[in-house]
Amino acid sequence: MKCRFSSFIALAFLAGCGSTSSNTAPKATTNIASLNFYPDCEFTIVDTIKVHSGIVNKDLSPADKKNFQFSEQYNQTVGSPKLTYGKLQQRAKRNDVDAVAIIDYFVDKGTIRLTKGKNVYGEKHTMRAELIKFYNCPANKVNDPRGKLVKFNRQGERNFRDTSNVVAEFDQLHIIENEQTDQVLTNNIVVNEQVLGFGFETTKNQLASVLGAPSAMIKTKQGNLVFLYGRKYLFMFKGDELIGFEHARKILPTHLSNRVSFNEEFEELAPQMNQQVSLGDNANKVLTALSLNADQFKKHLVSIKGNELTTYLRFGKSHRYAKQLKDFELAGIAMYRKGVKPFNWQAIAQTKKKVSYIDMERSFLGKGNAIDRATVAAALGTPDLKILKSDIKEVWAYGNELIFDFYRGHLSKYRFESVSKNKAQSCVKCIYLGQAKIDLPSKYITRRSESQYTLENKQFSYLVEFSNEQKVDDIEVFIKQ
Known part of the structure; x- marks a missing residue:
């Protein structure tokens, strides 16, 4: 069917004229997960929104209070976690996301004073939540209890980790x-x-x-x-x-x-x-x-x-x-x-250093790419500091300068970070803090810029940053997969 171009063209398009292809909106997600733990997979926080159910005195204008119909609106003044979460689900579906993470929940209560001499009890429940989109996330990775804790659950209760x-x-x-x-x-x-x-x-x-x-x-x-x-x-x-x-x-x-x-x-x-x-x-x-x-x-x-x-x-x-x-x-x-x-x-950190340089031909962590906490502890002993980022992420520090990052017990990277003056080393195939840029072993340099170099060997990739004096100020080491 053809539609004539006229002042009623908008109506024609609404009636389905002018195109043989479908312009319907994509179907919204129907199963919206409520997260107690952030997923152990790739995800994006699409938006942060706020929803509420119920009202309190400050939500009504004088005109609203004057025209308030007690019999019709009384039930609408009292909210609940269930009603609020229902509204959150509706907003999430309209945004076509996979999950919500409730990051704040609070309740306001009080008497609503109406101009007709009648008072109504009000209870406003508010949730603030992140709308989350997953990317190739299997079901067992959603709400994985080893992930970062989400502050509130769908009942508006504070989430706590099991301390056992x-x-x-x-x-x-x-x-x-x-x-x-x-x-x-x-x-x-x-x-x-x-x-x-x-x-x-x-x-x-x-x-x-x-x-x-x-x-x-x-x-x-x-x-x-x-x-x-x-x-x-x-x-x-x-x-x-x-x-x-x-x-x-x-x-x-x-x-x-x-x-x-x-x-x-x-x-x-x-x-x-x-x-x-x-x-x-x-x-x-x-x-x-x-x-x-x-x-x-x-x-x-x-x-x-x-x-x-x-x-x-x-x-x-x-x-x-x-x-x-x-x-x-x-x-x-x-x-x-x-x-x-x-x-x-500082008294703990100033103990004698076990590692003060990186030998490009012989790693102090041994050969191979599967390096775990036991490997590091065997090479360096007990760390001075353990930082527990989550159930699956951990940071170890030996003194102020040598820092290791672990993921699920395996080393993901480590770094030497300069916080004091460092002595020169006699090793010509090594990298160390305080080393002059011109003294870096050129055989291993794969990329250069004014502020940093990349060096590589068979086991690791090294990102070396320089100070204003053109000396090594920071060394970040990544394991090659």
Whole structure:
């Protein structure tokens, strides 16, 4: 059938005229997965959206309140997780995605005051979610519990990992049975009593049952085990006994701290000491609030000795010309049992290096491409730092400069990162930090640019970056597949 060109052309096209081909929209996805864990496959976050069910007083204008029909609209004022998730599913289908990951959920409640003298109860449920599209993702990779945790489930409940597989010892994995505990995380650090709700009789099991697995672990020279939760909270154990705690702006050097994941339990925590002072307060305020003498302020540190514990307050300069007390601010709070040395990462990192260069003809990790954690540990011993990125990703650090990335227990890459002045090496077929660009073994160079070179041998590919002085500043090593 032919359609005549006229002012009614729009109607003609709506009636199906003008084309013999189908212009129907692609069919939307019908099975939208609700993720509790991000998938272990390639995916894209298409969009982040917000949906809600129910209303509260602030959602209605004066005109809405005046015209409100009590009998018709009463049920619409009270939302629920089910109603909200239903709307989320509808939005996801319209966007033709495969899954949703709920990253925030909150409820507002209150009385809706109507102009006709009648009040209505309102309850607004809001979900914020990521719309996700998969690429060649098998069913067993969706909601894989080894993946990164999604914050909320479809019922609006907070997701938590099973803490039965908390890392208890530094050199291997052990199963810890959950202990029943009434402990909860608080905002308060109390001198000589407790920290964040944990007393110094707390065991590793009890801590883990509340906080989950640590973000990172460190073994001190004295054999004590340190748990990091996020980047600012440290718990030290001797055997199973809590012997130390620190809350500081920075516990590890920046290049290592940036590799530690934020801990959700501490994300919005703002601890105070004795409910009076917190990090960032100037020294005058801290000393006055805690009834301390200015004479105790020595070398940016104040120590308070109690019967069982010693508390350390560490201060930093608020600006480079700081001289007076008011120019210093609280940068760290630490509490340790008497006789226990406070945590000192640099003392751990400055132990004698086992590897200071890369021999292009003989790898310190041996031959072959299947390198796992056992291979690295056999070559270098126990790492100084283990960062637990997820159940399948882990980072090991030996001192400040040698860092390994593992995926499912196998080495994916490692790097030498320059943080100090390095000595020249006599090896002519080697790469090392501080090496002059012109001294790199030219036989292995496959690509050159002003700021970086690529070198290769049969086993590895090496990305070498240079400083402004044209010296090797960073070496990233990838295994050839």
